[in-house]
Amino acid sequence: MAQLLIYRASAGSGKTHTLVTRYIKWALRYPSAFKHILAITFTHRATQEMQQRIIAYLYSLSIGEETVLLIELCQTGWAKPQLQERSKEVLSMIVHRYGDFSVTTIDSFFHKIIQSFTKELGLKEHFSIEMDQALALQETVEELVASPCPLLQKWLVDFALAKLVAGKTWHVKNDIQQLGKALFEESFKLHEKALLATFQQKALLPQFIKSIQTFLLSFEQKMQKIGQVALNILQKEGLEPADFAYGTKGIIGYFFKIAHTKDFKPTKRAIIGSAHLEGWYNRKKNHQSTKITRVVTTLLYPLLMEAITLYEQEGLRYRTAAVMARFTYAFGMIGALLLGLEAYRSKHNVLFISDIAALLYQIIQENDTPFLYEKIGNQFHHFLIDEFQDLSLFQWINIKPLLHNSLAQGYTNILVGDVKQSIYRWRGSNWKLLNHYVEEEFKESSRHALTINRRSQETIVLFNNLFFSTASNQLTHYLEITLTSAIPSLPIAPLQYELAQMRRAYGDVAQQAVMDMPRPNRGYVECLFLRSNPIDQEEDTFDWKACAQKEVIKLLAQMQQEGIQAKDIVLLVRNNSEAALITHVFNNPSKDNQTSCPYALLSDYSHSLWSHIAIKVLIRSLYYLNNTDDLINKVAWIEAYYSCIEKGPVAWHHYALEDVTAVNPIEDLIHSSFWAQKDFLKNLSIYTCVNLLIEILFTKSHAYSDILSFFQSIVLDFSYKETASIEAFLIWWEKRGKNIQLPANNHANAIRVMTIHQAKGLECKVVIMPFCSWHLDHGPQHGPTLWSTSHQPSPGFPVWPLGYGADLKETYYANDYHLERMQIHLDNLNLLYVAFTRAQERLYVMAPFPETTETMTTTADLVYQSLLKHTSHNAQATQNLVTDMQEIPTGTKFCFGKVTK
Numbered sequence: 092m093a094q095l096l097i098y099r100a101s102a103g104s105g106k107t108h109t110l111v112t113r114y115i116k117w118a119l120r121y122p123s124a125f126k127h128i129l130a131i132t133f134t135h136r137a138t139q140e141m142q143q144r145i146i147a148y149l150y151s152l153s154i155g156e157e158t159v160l161l162i163e164l165c166q167t168g169w170a171k172p173q174l175q176e177r178s179k180e181v182l183s184m185i186v187h188r189y190g191d192f193s194v195t196t197i198d199s200f201f202h203k204i205i206q207s208f209t210k211e212l213g214l215k216e217h218f219s220i221e222m223d224q225a226l227a228l229q230e231t232v233e234e235l236v237a238s239p240c241p242l243l244q245k246w247l248v249d250f251a252l253a254k255l256v257a258g259k260t261w262h263v264k265n266d267i268q269q270l271g272k273a274l275f276e277e278s279f280k281l282h283e284k285a286l287l288a289t290f291q292q293k294a295l296l297p298q299f300i301k302s303i304q305t306f307l308l309s310f311e312q313k314m315q316k317i318g319q320v321a322l323n324i325l326q327k328e329g330l331e332p333a334d335f336a337y338g339t340k341g342i343i344g345y346f347f348k349i350a351h352t353k354d355f356k357p358t359k360r361a362i363i364g365s366a367h368l369e370g371w372y373n374r375k376k377n378h379q380s381t382k383i384t385r386v387v388t389t390l391l392y393p394l395l396m397e398a399i400t401l402y403e404q405e406g407l408r409y410r411t412a413a414v415m416a417r418f419t420y421a422f423g424m425i426g427a428l429l430l431g432l433e434a435y436r437s438k439h440n441v442l443f444i445s446d447i448a449a450l451l452y453q454i455i456q457e458n459d460t461p462f463l464y465e466k467i468g469n470q471f472h473h474f475l476i477d478e479f480q481d482l483s484l485f486q487w488i489n490i491k492p493l494l495h496n497s498l499a500q501g502y503t504n505i506l507v508g509d510v511k512q513s514i515y516r517w518r519g520s521n522w523k524l525l526n527h528y529v530e531e532e533f534k535e536s537s538r539h540a541l542t543i544n545r546r547s548q549e550t551i552v553l554f555n556n557l558f559f560s561t562a563s564n565q566l567t568h569y570l571e572i573t574l575t576s577a578i579p580s581l582p583i584a585p586l587q588y589e590l591a592q593m594r595r596a597y598g599d600v601a602q603q604a605v606m607d608m609p610r611p612n613r614g615y616v617e618c619l620f621l622r623s624n625p626i627d628q629e630e631d632t633f634d635w636k637a638c639a640q641k642e643v644i645k646l647l648a649q650m651q652q653e654g655i656q657a658k659d660i661v662l663l664v665r666n667n668s669e670a671a672l673i674t675h676v677f678n679n680p681s682k683d684n685q686t687s688c689p690y691a692l693l694s695d696y697s698h699s700l701w702s703h704i705a706i707k708v709l710i711r712s713l714y715y716l717n718n719t720d721d722l723i724n725k726v727a728w729i730e731a732y733y734s735c736i737e738k739g740p741v742a743w744h745h746y747a748l749e750d751v752t753a754v755n756p757i758e759d760l761i762h763s764s765f766w767a768q769k770d771f772l773k774n775l776s777i778y779t780c781v782n783l784l785i786e787i788l789f790t791k792s793h794a795y796s797d798i799l800s801f802f803q804s805i806v807l808d809f810s811y812k813e814t815a816s817i818e819a820f821l822i823w824w825e826k827r828g829k830n831i832q833l834p835a836n837n838h839a840n841a842i843r844v845m846t847i848h849q850a851k852g853l854e855c856k857v858v859i860m861p862f863c864s865w866h867l868d869h870g871p872q873h874g875p876t877l878w879s880t881s882h883q884p885s886p887g888f889p890v891w892p893l894g895y896g897a898d899l900k901e902t903y904y905a906n907d908y909h910l911e912r913m914q915i916h917l918d919n920l921n922l923l924y925v926a927f928t929r930a931q932e933r934l935y936v937m938a939p940f941p942e943t944t945e946t947m948t949t950t951a952d953l954v955y956q957s958l959l960k961h962t963s964h965n966a967q968a969t970q971n972l973v974t975d976m977q978e979i980p981t982g983t984k985f986c987f988g989k990v991t992k
């Protein structure tokens with residue numbers, strides 16, 4: 092019976108495993124069944140991981156290895172020899188018809204659709220996909236800055252001035268480029284069409300800006316005038332601020348403020364003064380008290396009431412206009428960029444990579460497109476989607492009809508994901524799809540749980556259960572209490588709904604651990620909060636990251652003594668600059684023995700694809716086919732071929748280089764089938780050519796199947812996006828392909844440094860997070876652009892861009908601010924979740940000791956406050972978790988479980 096199975100389960104519970112085993116079961120039905128299964132992931136890394144798992148499972152079945160899967164399949168009626176035979180057949184079909192092995196990223200899948208239906212979708216012929224959006228943006232910005240258009244020049248000058256006024260550096264090109272990145276995001280693309288129409292009416296924005304400025308100026312003048320009149324009265328009457336309660340800090344101070352600044356918000360004392368006249372007067376005896384009473388009651392009090400009333404009536408509108416005005420010039424630039432990128436697309440006949448999903452979405456919205464889905468539906472029967480929480484709204488709308496179609500034909504589909512691992516919101520991921528929308532859309536779907544964590548040892552599972560249920564409560568509570576400071580007219584219900592969804596997201600966090608581990612092997616977690624050591628504290632500020640670097644080295648020295656292998660250790664960091672910081676310690680060992688690292692380090696992407704010998708053979712062969720006269724290439728080709736395939740040296744190149752016409756031994760050196768098919772090969776598309784080359788050159792050698800299939804996937808990706816000729820591929824290879832890095836080699840015995848994003852989906856015995864402290868909110872300079880539809884300031888502007896910041900709190904855009912604030916806090920909790928759940932046996936976390944427990948600003952605050960709730964200075968057991976809190980010279984350490992040696 093047709094079914095949509097949804098597995099919403101926590102980390103390490105076997106979601107990918109479930110998809111892979113389901114894939115294998117379907118693929119084994121008949122040898123080419125795999126062609127009808129589409130498995131979708133979100134990153135190339137995840138694609139490779141899944142491809143490798145499928146191939147590894149098939150391989151172990153083909154050699155009859157007694158795995159859980161083999162036993163399970165035998166229980167469903169398979170005989171072992173039959174299973175071995177079939178898995179061999181499937182494996183061989185996959186290798187030889189790699190293009191049909193559809194385990195792909197969602198972006199590649201959409202490319203393929205666009206490429207295959209160019210005509211039907213009304214796209215121009217021979218277009219290509221521009222992957223390097225940053226380069227296109229840079230070119231567009233250059234053109235914009237050089238444009239003589241007066242309106243553009245005005246936007247530029249105003250934009251630069253606005254930056255200067257805000258006290259920011261004046262790098263216009265960089266700033267515009269930064270701004271322009273938003274144009275590739277889905278949150279913008281949702282409104283792109285409407286905005287293009289707005290920008291095409293050239294006078295609309297300048298007129299609107301003028302109206303905002305007129306309003307701002309008129310309000311400011313009215314308020315400043317009240318302030319000035321009050322100050323003039325004081326002067327005329329010979330009174331000083333000190334004659335009134337609290338002097339310049341009292342009500343009189345408010346008049347100073349509104350007369351001289353643009354902060355018109357009534358102060359607390361001004362509000363008290365508006366309700367009680369006593370709030371004006373000094374308690375001390377004053378010989379002018381009669382005069383003061385007269386001035387207050389007849390002159391100043393009415394002025395204060397006028398200012399407060401005006402602010403109550405127009406303040407909200409004023410604050411809103413002020414935040415809008417801050418973005419008007421940027422909005423003008425966005426309009427210019429939008430038109431510039433449009434021109435770039437048509438000049439180069441390209442689509443940007445980020446256009447693909449949006450374009451399909453648009454086509455689906457506007458047209459009845461059954462032809463598209465019928466064709467795809469004929470090819471694919473089953474759809475498997477991994478990491479469903481990473482799906483964006485456009486992607487969802489595009490993929491939904493395929494699922495409906497497949498279900499209608501009686502096929503089963505599977506979606507797996509974990510809302511808590513949603514860390515790609517900045518790329519458009521919408522965790523709410525998995526949280527609730529998918530089940531609302533597919534009423535016939537059935538939800539399945541995977542409750543056992545099969546990755547991590549017991550202590551780690553229990554620690555994460557305890558920590559994340561506490562941390563998610565702490566965080567949502569903190570967000571809730573900080574909501575109360577919002578403006579009274581703020582409709583709070585949508586925000587509370589959002590908080591409820593956040594709580595729901597972590598509602599399923601608790602997992603069971605596998606209990607079959609022998610007692611000592613139950614895992615260990617240590618969180619160290621670093622404090623400056625008063626003995627050697629010479630500097631004013633404590634460099635906790637330097638301290639963490641030293642702690643990491645000490646820890647690694649201990650691990651080496653315990654015999655832990657380097658390949659079993661991962662150093663997890665938040666971003667590339669932290670990766671550089673930790674890598675620096677390895678590359679620059681200190682003279683001080685205490686800080687030199689005992690292990691080798693493998694930066695996650697330290698090997699280029701090009702450095703692999705099998706790739707050299709293929710690329711050199713392609714160069715040869717493209718230009719048979721290139722002598723240097725010939726020599727390099729033969730050398731690579733011999734060292735990779737013939738496994739021996741070849742001593743011919745000297746004379747071949749010097750006198751190529753004398754003898755041409757090349758035909759004797761490379762496999763004869765190559766020569767038989769040389770002319771045929773030359774005329775093939777790049778993808779078919781590479782496949783055939785692999786068949787010809789690597790028949791004897793299976794050792795490279797991983798790297799070859801990785802290369803095939805790259806060529807396949809290229810051929811979806813670009814002209815598929817050998818020459819075009821080689822040009823691309825020189826420019827970009829050469830720099831592609833190989834995924835981390837798990838077999839190399841070296842420690843890996845990875846960002847949390849890179850580590851998603853992976854696992855490792857020991858995980859160390861040296862710098863577990865980053866902001867839970869956006870940094871002051873790094874807030875995103877919010878495309879708000881919640882307040883339409885004027886007809887013609889369906890959406891208005893805003894810079895995220897606390898100044899939105901008291902405007903019509905307060906909800907946009909709070910929603911984004913909640914989301915970014917959740918994103919950061921999710922990042923912690925992904926990081927903490929990668930460890931199989933041990934997890935080490937280092938962070939600075941929080942200065943206060945009053946606020947919750949960083950992940951270090953969150954971790955510390957959550958741990959404090961459950962731990963005391965004496966070792967104790969909380970929910971089967973042995974916990975201990977110790978003061979050590981470098982800081983405070985929380986330990987869970989015991990290290991087993």
Ligand SMILES: Nc1ncnc2c1ncn2[C@@H]1O[C@H](COP(=O)(O)OP(=O)(O)OP(=O)(O)O)[C@@H](O)[C@H]1O
Nearest residue numbers: 101102103104105106107108109159509545546852
């Ligand atoms: N049924 C099972 N029997 C034995 N081992 C399993 C089973 N399911 C999963 N595993 C193992 O547990 C580990 C985690 O599995 P998997 O990667 O599929 O989990 P996941 O839910 O996809 O994790 P994450 O959400 O963190 O990416 C892997 O090492 C996998 O081989």
